[in-house]
Amino acid sequence: MYEGGHIIYRLTGPSRRTLNWLSQAQAPGAGPGQRSGQPTGRPASAQPRSRPGRDRSTVHRRREEGRSIPSSVPGQRRRAGADIVKTVRRISLAAVLALALLWAAPGVAHSEPAETALAPLAGAVSRRFDPPEQPWGAGHRGVDLAGVEGEPVLAALSGRVHFAGQVAGRGLVSLDHGDRSTTYEPLVPLVQTGQAVSAGDIIGWLSPGHLGCAAQACLHWGLRQDQTYLDPLSLLPRRRVRLIPAAAAEDLRQRQATRQRLGRASLLPPLDGRVSSPFGLRLHPILKVWKLHDGLDLAASCGAPIAAAQAGQVIEVGFDPAYGNRLLIDHGLIEGRPMVTGYNHAQAFQVELGQSVAAGQVVGLVGSTGLSTGCHLHFQVWIDGRLSDPAESLP
Numbered sequence: 001m002y003e004g005g006h007i008i009y010r011l012t013g014p015s016r017r018t019l020n021w022l023s024q025a026q027a028p029g030a031g032p033g034q035r036s037g038q039p040t041g042r043p044a045s046a047q048p049r050s051r052p053g054r055d056r057s058t059v060h061r062r063r064e065e066g067r068s069i070p071s072s073v074p075g076q077r078r079r080a081g082a083d084i085v086k087t088v089r090r091i092s093l094a095a096v097l098a099l100a101l102l103w104a105a106p107g108v109a110h111s112e113p114a115e116t117a118l119a120p121l122a123g124a125v126s127r128r129f130d131p132p133e134q135p136w137g138a139g140h141r142g143v144d145l146a147g148v149e150g151e152p153v154l155a156a157l158s159g160r161v162h163f164a165g166q167v168a169g170r171g172l173v174s175l176d177h178g179d180r181s182t183t184y185e186p187l188v189p190l191v192q193t194g195q196a197v198s199a200g201d202i203i204g205w206l207s208p209g210h211l212g213c214a215a216q217a218c219l220h221w222g223l224r225q226d227q228t229y230l231d232p233l234s235l236l237p238r239r240r241v242r243l244i245p246a247a248a249a250e251d252l253r254q255r256q257a258t259r260q261r262l263g264r265a266s267l268l269p270p271l272d273g274r275v276s277s278p279f280g281l282r283l284h285p286i287l288k289v290w291k292l293h294d295g296l297d298l299a300a301s302c303g304a305p306i307a308a309a310q311a312g313q314v315i316e317v318g319f320d321p322a323y324g325n326r327l328l329i330d331h332g333l334i335e336g337r338p339m340v341t342g343y344n345h346a347q348a349f350q351v352e353l354g355q356s357v358a359a360g361q362v363v364g365l366v367g368s369t370g371l372s373t374g375c376h377l378h379f380q381v382w383i384d385g386r387l388s389d390p391a392e393s394l395p
Helices: 016-025 056-065 074-104 246-262
Strands: 125-127 143-147 152-154 159-167 170-176 181-185 187-189 202-206 217-225 228-230 275-277 280-283 290-293 296-299 305-307 312-320 324-334 337-346 362-365 376-383 386-388
Antiparallel strands (some): 159 170, 170 181, 280 290, 312 324, 324 337, 337 376
């Protein structure tokens, strides 16, 4: 089409630069379809479309050699870029949909880590798990843990109390943990049906009378999933075995030998008095209920001096409605285990919160404050964060 002395081409081919070159090469005054230096009467459309400085032989030679032929069409580049953007978008959308499907799948991508179980008692295993060959056969559907009467029994896992009461004259607590349940017997239950508990919560006091128990008392700990009994010890993390140098092993043997010569004592007596009530389950003299006596009562006259059982730091001093005037001392690690001692029902204390004390230092005076029937010291010991019988740490 000829208009205003210029040739206007319809862009039907892929070479825009060629067409622009042809427009610029048109001589002024040339007729339609006539190029400068070309005979009249031959239309431009009949001329071969090739770029200046390049002939067809060059193009064919590059193709035969496998070399790429650079494109001179910006539109093709824009279209190629748009195609890449669309492809990236499709891939991103597919990835998002795949992640969403994995997240929605139950127990696949967002399952919570399993809770670490705790042993309900710190004692050794006196009888292991021995399931019967048939569900109705004889066997041992749990493990027995050795303990002492009145020792606190802990919940192995978080859950809800399914049952707490008496079965065949024995106290039993059953905890529901969702896909599994645990049982604890015999004990004096301290929880109620439907109550939520966390791992490590005290659910009762250990009772004696378990058949086949060689210790003073044993806890039968059971685990069941659906209708299948499992080994409760499988809930506990495996202990790591660590090798130590020969010199360290010899030092350990010497320390154990010294411990045996000195006995089990790791604490000094807080006062010179007779034991009026030992650690363990008893009928409370004031409340008239059976509960754990969580310490050792040492009878003494009011005003008698109370000494720190070991060096440490005062972490609590004050008044408690049940324990009266109370003092707690943190002794750090003793024989490699953290230990805290408590002194209760005192007339008064002579130390302050945060104060450091020496072993045998007088920290207070015997009294009868709180729920008490007479002058005495209620002495407590915690080892590894758990209540322990003080008699086992005294000479």
